[in-house]
Amino acid sequence: MNREEQVTMGFRDLLNKMAWLNKFKMEDSLKGYKSSEVHCIEYIGRNVGSNVTKLAESFYMTRGAISKMTKKLIKKGIIESYQKPDNKKEIYFRLTSQGQVIYKVHEELHKEFQERDKAVFEQVTEEQFDSMLSFVEKYSRHLDAEIKKQGVDITNRNDFE
Template identity: 50%
Template sequence: MDNRQQLMSELMDLCNEIIWLNKPELESALAGYTLNEIELIEHIALIPEANVTKLAAASYMTRGAISKLTKKLLAKNIIQRYQNEDNKKEIYFELTKKGQEINTIHQQLHEAFLIRDQDVFAHMTKEEFDTIFRFIGRYRHHLKNITK
């Protein structure tokens, strides 16, 4: 196995291990919601004027999948729809109070995971962070170019 294959294998294993470790706590704290729903709630909280197109791009899902998820979240009173006065055609989404509470729980879990894993990051130098960020940036740029 060459360095490229080993790096990709290690990255995939790391992601899977993190998901495996975090999943029980996420499922317990956010029972009744799928991981896709939780991710969509987070995106709606973060993206200004979140609409189906922006949410699909941020979630790497189809617009159809986002439409189905938003319908579920609307039915659960997690999000609500709105329109801007200057553009009655476009529909946007925002979190309800219940949605904000769910997002807060989710963000608190992220913070708890960072605290749990702080030993790893405490020993990293700025140069190590910069190298990793450059690699990820180049790889993401590459992937965006080949998907256009």
């Protein structure tokens, strides 16, 4: 296995381990919600002016799939749609008070997982962080370009907020 494969496999392995470790606690704390729904709630909670297009771009899903998911979340009373006074064409989403509760539970779980993994990150130097972030940004730009070649426009994405 060459170094590129080692890095790729290493990232995949890390992400799979994180997902496995986090899965049971997430499922237990957020019963009744699919992972995609929770991430949609998270996105709407973090981004004022969320709409179908922005959600679709962020999750690499079709607008139709996002519309279906947001309709389910509206029906569950988690999000609500609204229009801006100056733009009656576009529909935006915001969290309801029930949605805020789910959002906060999810955020607390992330903090808990961060705390669990703190021991590793405390050992990483600023230079190592800079190097890792530089690599991730470079690789992300490369993948963005590859996605664009497939005919998907992702120019409005902000990966490192």
